[in-house]
Amino acid sequence: MTAETSYRGLVLVVEDEPAIADLVRLYLTRDGFGVQMERDGEAGLSAARRLRPVVCVLDIALPGLPGTEICRRLREAGDWTPVIFLTARDDEVDRIVGLELGADDYVTKPFSPRELVARVRAVLRRAAGPDGAEQPRVVGAVTLDPARRTVTAAGAPVQLTSTEFDLLAHLMARPGRVFSREELLAGVWGYAAHAGTRTVDVHVAQVRAKLGPASVIRTHRGVGYAVDA
Incomplete structure (x- = not known):
């Protein structure tokens, strides 16, 4: 080969x-x-x-x-x-x-x-995950470590699929920035033309459920999603 x-x-x-x-x-x-x-x-x-x-x-x-x-x-x-x-x-x-x-x-x-x-x-x-070392990202009670691909919410470990992890990481990379569903499809999935925006909604709902009360993802009606700044 x-x-x-x-x-x-x-x-x-x-x-x-x-x-x-x-x-x-x-x-x-x-x-x-x-x-x-x-x-x-x-x-x-x-x-x-x-x-x-x-x-x-x-x-x-x-x-x-x-x-x-x-x-x-x-x-x-x-x-x-x-x-x-x-x-x-x-x-x-x-x-x-x-x-x-x-x-x-x-x-x-x-x-x-x-x-x-x-x-x-x-x-x-x-x-x-990324090839280079990255510092953990902290927003509210949520900590995401890109290098170890781990997430904790209020100190408790959270088990995410690889796609759920990357969605949360994408949002947490720019706190306060509102991403449209189409931007998230392109940035996380990489093939927006082949997926429906409902896919984003379902994954966001799953991440929120797993983060529980510590969830930092906010919906901006008619626009998309962001994490608290």
């Missing part, structure tokens, strides 16, 4: 449609990832627990356990491996439910395999 396609880690793909599974495997392998394929939910959950992949790509409609249930069980067990859902339905309710369970991204079929690979790389970049 060249330096560009050096080994990037193991991706678990749980997809029961052979044609889609083979295409996803081909493109991920070309990009330097190892790929473990599973065809049903039970096998997928077992592989996720056993192999500790860098990313899980889960079809929602699977034989046995659906992808949403795999994600829920992983999160309940304290496993915050990035999760990307695949689904044949472009239903906002399904998308919101997936994000509320702790998924990092959501791709609707039919999709470009190149776009899926880009999404995988994006969630890994978010999970890895």
Whole structure:
């Protein structure tokens, strides 16, 4: 492999449609990832627990356990491996439910395999954090450490997905600055043209719920979101 396609880690793909599974495997392998394929939910959950992949790509409609249930069980067990859902339905309710369970991204079929690979790389970049050392950011009772990728609220640790962490970090980097939903999509997700602004609302709601009374995120009606200055 060249330096560009050096080994990037193991991706678990749980997809029961052979044609889609083979295409996803081909493109991920070309990009330097190892790929473990599973065809049903039970096998997928077992592989996720056993192999500790860098990313899980889960079809929602699977034989046995659906992808949403795999994600829920992983999160309940304290496993915050990035999760990307695949689904044949472009239903906002399904998308919101997936994000509320702790998924990092959501791709609707039919999709470009190149776009899926880009999404995988994006969630890994978010999970890895910045290359350079950064000082912890403190706003109110919330402390965010970019180097360690940790968050505390009123002194208590807060467990966030990689996407939730980056959303909070983006807002806390400029306290008092109001970001529109479109700006947050571009700055955090990196592909505003392919995601709906409701995605931002759901993630903000999740971060607020996890921060509890210490939450510093404020809604500016008709504009977007900011953290207290």
